[in-house]
Amino acid sequence: MALGFRQHDPARDGTLEVEEVHPNFVEVYFVPPEHSLRAANLDPKKAKQYRTKLLDINGQHRFLTIYPINTFGDKSDFLKPKYGQVERITLDDTHIVFSGFDEAVPTEAEGVLDVLEKLPSAFTKDYAYGLGLAKPYRFIIDAVEELSASREIVIASDQLTGPDAKDAQIFYISKQDFEQARRALNSIDNLAQTAARAVKETTAHNIIAERLGVPKLEPKAGRHPYRKLFTAVAQGKEELSEEDQNAVIGALSSHAASIAEEHPEKLAKLRGDIELVTLEALIKRYEEMLGENLAEGRWQDFFNENPFILNMAFGYPVIKVRDQASVGGRKLSGDGEKITDFLVKNSLTNNTAIFEIKTPQTAILNKTPFRDGVFTPSADLSGSINQALDQKYQFQKQIAQIKDNTRLYDIESYAVHCCLVIGRAPDGDDRKKSFELFRRNSKDVEIVTFDELLEKLRQLSVFLRVADAPQKAKD
Structure with a gap:
């Protein structure tokens, strides 16, 4: 039996119930533990009544649908969808998930745990945490919810990224794009951690160095733009480089006409903010020049x-x-x-x-x-x-x-x-x-x-x- 990330304890984590709807297709339900029901002010003796769907596993058409839910009884959205809009995530043509089952889906909880353990690395594999995308990749969900009205995300090898042409409730993400997003988010996390570590090391060094009267150090910002940004933020500096400033100005210039037409009040507000910031920078420069003998x-x-x-x-x-x-x-x-x-x-x-x-x-x-x-x-x-x-x-x-x-x-x-x-x-x-x-x-x-x-x-x-x-x- 697969253990996933840890050995499950039914009293702590709840249990899974598997129902075979028809041959080679099962629905998997989460039955919450008694302590979660008590935390939610629900009758712990009626746990079966509060079971909530977690998975559809279809061996015939080779897809798996996850229903991400909140499994913590002390939360107001207990047993409700984890995300604001997206209710389902479907993995289409999941060869990895179904390998080893000879086209047959599991009909017992132990087999389901094996399936969960074989989910792609971007997914939560422990049913006690409600499944869905792992927290570092939640931004993919946010992007889909912001850019569409879809309630289901389908990750497929043979589809282009975008809403389904016939059903706007479905949003396809190509497997290639999903992997690109996953790797990019991983890279950003790594850069942020490296930047934070560099700033922490330098900060500790400089505190001791100041007491000893030796020169201080500047944290190594590296060459990657994101790491430079993270290092600046970690130091309390959030100034844009000249290159970044030019990029922002260029983007604004390119879209100024459309912004003025669609959101004139936002453009006016932005112009006012820019004028105020520019004026304050001018005042600061004027004050500095007054202090010099120019x-x-x-x-x-x-x-x-x-x-x-x-x-x-x-x-x-x-x-x-x-x-x-x-x-x-x-x-x-x-x-x-x-x-x-x-x-x-x-x-x-x-x-x-x-x-x-x-x-x-x-x-x-x-x-x-x-x-x-x-x-x-x-x-x-x-x-x-x-x-x-x-x-x-x-x-x-x-x-x-x-x-x-x-x-x-x-x-x-x-x-x-x-x-x-x-x-x-x-x-x-x-x-x-x-x-x-x-x-x-x-x-x-x-x-x-x-x-x-x-x-x-x-x-x-x-x-x-x-x-x-x-x-x-x-x-």
């Missing part, structure tokens, strides 16, 4: 990559015309005498504006007061204002020639606005008062500090989060 060129590059920040500083919709624009030469791209950091235009009126970018470290007030409580603008601030005004003058003087030579006719110089991004907001009430009095009287050049721009970004992030909160509550 040259003007680095900040010009930053605003060139993120021109929408200039929109917030400017106060109305703008389009960047050109960075490092020549406003005193014949062309915007030429070697003019006057170069502005950014030339932008109002997207509605085409009126232009000039941006000058300095650094957060640039002083905006003199260190010593001119009178008690009164501080004068620094030479850097005064010089930067005059620089911007001179660029404005040169641009307005050359605008006609620039438009003709550049063939850029949709820019105007009705009232060229100048914006200066410089320094940090001063500390102290007197210095703050002096700065505000000065810049509010600077009608031709708008002055914005670097930390004020950062605060605007933070306020935008808070606004987006608050606006998103009601939607998440509904979801």
Whole structure:
């Protein structure tokens, strides 16, 4: 007699009853043990009444059908189907299962145990656990339930994977596809275990190493993408690689039109999430740059990559015309005498504006007061204002020639606005008062500090989060 994974104890595991429906075809039932019936508040003396079908074994047509059920009495779905939708799993043309029986099916419980022991390795073989797919392969069931309305899975050698053309209740999985899925899931489990082991070993090593003052180690992530991902997750890191990010962006781009048509609200939500995450990453980068002593060129590059920040500083919709624009030469791209950091235009009126970018470290007030409580603008601030005004003058003087030579006719110089991004907001009430009095009287050049721009970004992030909160509550 086959023992399967263990010797069965009827008092612990229940028993099997085999009924021969007709020659070479039997139905196998599970009779629950008394302790399970008591746990389910059922009469243990009526065990026979609660027997539930486990198997159909058809030797003539060579198939075996499993009815996965829950066999634990303390569960609410006791003796009910184990899965949400799929009720049966059929193995068609099961040569392995029937080998040794000369085309005849077993009519006794011992023979049934032998059949169960010969089930493919992806299946639970112990009837006390309700049969069906072993837990690591439950994802195959989940996939079928998600992708179809079928209640029966048939694994067959001569069928293509997909719903039956005549009966939507049946979903075929080719033996080849089933084996491919089984091997892939096994591989993922192995990679996850290897990654977890590597992280555990490194973690233990690093705790001791830190106490001893010796260098720490990074866990070996291996070359397989899944193992890299599992290692990152095990470490608490879930960042996508550039390759993975490109794959996600590519997939989204490819299906954006269909998503917009079929699920516009989901696309809008996704766009909002992406914008918020992008904004938060931008804020983090801005904060890091503020902590460094960077040259003007680095900040010009930053605003060139993120021109929408200039929109917030400017106060109305703008389009960047050109960075490092020549406003005193014949062309915007030429070697003019006057170069502005950014030339932008109002997207509605085409009126232009000039941006000058300095650094957060640039002083905006003199260190010593001119009178008690009164501080004068620094030479850097005064010089930067005059620089911007001179660029404005040169641009307005050359605008006609620039438009003709550049063939850029949709820019105007009705009232060229100048914006200066410089320094940090001063500390102290007197210095703050002096700065505000000065810049509010600077009608031709708008002055914005670097930390004020950062605060605007933070306020935008808070606004987006608050606006998103009601939607998440509904979801």
